[in-house]
Amino acid sequence: MATRRRFLRPVLYASLAAVAGGGVLYYINRPRRIPGSDPASVPPPRYSEEGKLSPPRFPLVKSRGEQITDLKRSSGAHSTINAIDGATSSALGRLSARKEEPSIAGQDKQDDAEPYDLLVIGGGATGAGIALDAATRGLKVAMVERDDFASGTSSKSTKLVHGGVRYLEKAVWELDYNQYKLVTEALRERKYFLDTAPHLSSWLPIMIPVQKWWQAPYFWAGTKAYDFLAGSEGIESSYFLTKSRALDAFPMLRKENLFGAMVYYDGAHNDSRMNVSLAMTAALYGATVVNHVEITGLDKDAHGKLIGARAKDRVQEKDGKKAQEFSIKARGIINATGPFTDGVRRMDQPDVPEIVAPSSGVHVILPGYYSPSKMGLIDPKTSDGRVIFFLPWQGNTIAGTTDAPTAILQNPIAGEEEINWILSEVKGYLAPDLNVRRGDVLAAWSGIRPLVKDPKSKNTESLVRNHLITVSDSGLLTCAGGKWTTYRQMAEEAVDEAIKQYGLKTHPLLRAPRISGSEMIDDAAPLDGTCQTHQVRLIGAHGFSNTLFINLIQHFGLESIVAKHLVESYGDRAWTVAALSAPTEQRYPVRGLKISALYPFIDGEIRYSVRHEYAQTAVDVLARRTRLAFLNAQAALEALPRVIDLMSEELQWDKKRQEKEWKDTVQFLASMGLAKSKLSVTRKDVESGKAGEYDEHERKLYSRHDQPADLMESDSKFSSGEKPIVSRDSPVNK
DSSP: OHHHHHHHHHHHHHHHHHHHHHHHHHHHHOOOOOTTOSOOSSOOOOOOTTSOOOOOOOOBOOOHHHHHHHHHHTTTOGGGOOOOOHHHHHHHHHHHHOTTSOBOTTGGGGSSOOOEEEEEEOOSHHHHHHHHHHHHTTOOEEEEOSSOTTOSGGGSSOSEEOOOHHHHHHHHHTTOHHHHHHHHHHHHHHHHHHHHOTTTEEEEEEEEEEOSTTHHHHHHHHHHHHHHHHGGGOOSOOEEEEHHHHHHHOTTBOOTTOOEEEEEEEEEEOHHHHHHHHHHHHHHTTOEEESSEEEEEEEEOTTSOEEEEEEEEHHHHHTTSOOOOEEEEEEEEEEOOGGGHHHHHHHHOTTOOOOEEEEEEEEEEEOGGGSOTTOEEEESSOTTSOOEEEEEETTEEEEEOOOEEOOOOSSOOOOHHHHHHHHHHHHHHBOTTSOOOGGGOOEEEEEEEEEEOOTTOSSGGGSOOOEEEEEOTTOEEEEEEOOGGGHHHHHHHHHHHHHHHHTOOOOOOTTOOOTTSSTTOOTTTTOSSSOOTTSOOOTTOTTOOTTHHHHHHHHHOOOHHHHHHHHHHHGGGHHHHHHTSOBOSSSSSOBOOBSSTTSOOBHHHHHHHHHHSOOOSHHIIIIIISOHHHHOHHHHHHHHHHHHHHHHHHHTOOHHHHHHHHHHHHHHHHTTTOOGGGTTOOHHHHHHTGGGOOOHHHHTTOSTTSOOOOOOGGGOOSOTTOOTTSOTTSGGGO
16 A cells, blocks of 8 residues: 555656646647737628629718817807808718718717717827717717827827836835736726727737846746736737847847847737727717817806816918807816816916926837837836837837926927937847947937826836826816826726716617628617727727738739738728729729828828818828828928828818918928928928938938949949949049
């Protein structure tokens, strides 16, 4: 018996170890559902036996002019509204003529003169999220934005959807529960984010270089803790790479002192297109959503309680007309203006103390060859202790960010000191044979983070990115702070508080539109009057799949890179964008005239953005509908004439408006890193090619101005001793 026990015990222990090890291996390598990899909820249309294909029929949003009419109607002024401005009237005529397309449901709800349940000031991520949340709970809601959707912080992020590994590190070492709570909340929201807009977001592996052997277990423990906190909301598990495998995955990495690398997963997204999609989805669900409408004052009753606001349409001013002020009535007002939060709060109470500590975050865009197309990198300890990301984005590479106190400006300009600091840090972890040059910066911008102020903090870097919801004595509800990843949670809490503060009643949305353009999906099914935004799919999500671009190529004859871009930017609405694109009159591609030869943006996007996304200025198109201004400021300048011409056709701009658009857009491009020498260029300069001329400093950065080199001795036209890699007129050859 004793002998049997001695024999069975090792076998039992070995079996238990094998089972435990197998369980761990299965957990690490278990099958995962990767967002965006599932087949489309609504399959693409198929060809009939006659060879005809009927593209999807999507519901339309109201025109911008109709939305402004609804705003005015809320104050009982509908009897005095007789006309809409000419530009939107023209667009309205086109849309109303398309009777074959279904209109949005629930429009009759906003045809009365009743006040809105909620008026949301601010059209960034938070404001658009609040509008969508309130609309899908059956509330009557309006959202107005002074500039354009995502015109501020929401378009100038690092393009990550993440919990924040550095916040987790701080939470552990500083025993900070707020930091920990922020990470867990963000990891949960990250999954919702990727599920509701799979065409605009994706998973991205991010590498952490390990330079000392003892850093490996430290980073391993940190990334595994990050995986653990994500739980079922996570995706692939983090893993370790040896030095050789790290260099194979990221060839640009510096080899010296490299021990290996840890790789973990986070999300990446197209921030401004996500913001626009939120706003347009809210509009489809019945919200009144308008950009370029400025709130000029707040209205109160005899008891000092807010009952509405005064506003004006800034587009009228751009057209050279006087903007008439009008009233908007609402039972509750929500301030979601990001860095400009305190400005709206001072409208309500002039002596109110500030609650926002603005922080500047500078990013630079470098050519795509600086990073692999599917792998990012994080430097957890820069020269001054901050963190810097180095990520592939839209075919280029984004590097940033800085973190310093700043003044609040509409379009802040990235300083040379911050740009050079980022480039200096980039040099530190890239191979020394890569020459990181200032001339490689294609664009640079500064975004203002609306951090919640902590009176005990000495610097903005230590401020928590948590959000704050407050209500003033007059009833102004303010939602401030937070970050892109947690916009949905912020919106849910803000609407919950608004319902309680203003005594609002939600109800199921029985007549929700078929956003998918198909009867196959009932978008109203989960909308029972409670918050359901974690499963409300945005415009473009229903028919999206990773192979949808093939259908577009086959039907429209689009260039492959263009088709992929359209699907990743518009989802199933890429069908409409492609249909709005002009024929090229070439054998291939058949459709889609590029507005810049360097990037896949095409003419159909400009038409779509005006007709379906309320684009009103050239900056709206170049910066927020397409991302050309963020990717390459010079290319945006060169595309500007084409953009203005297309928008003039759509919005009936006269010469004065076209000239204003030129000046305003060039001025905006200065905040995107456009060289100072280009700020005075005219349209004629661009069209004649003079805008592409370089000053002496810029000429020294490249050899593109030299004649082709003759490197073979038998073909050489140079005398012995001359250097063939430079021109004959070069001083070197004299």
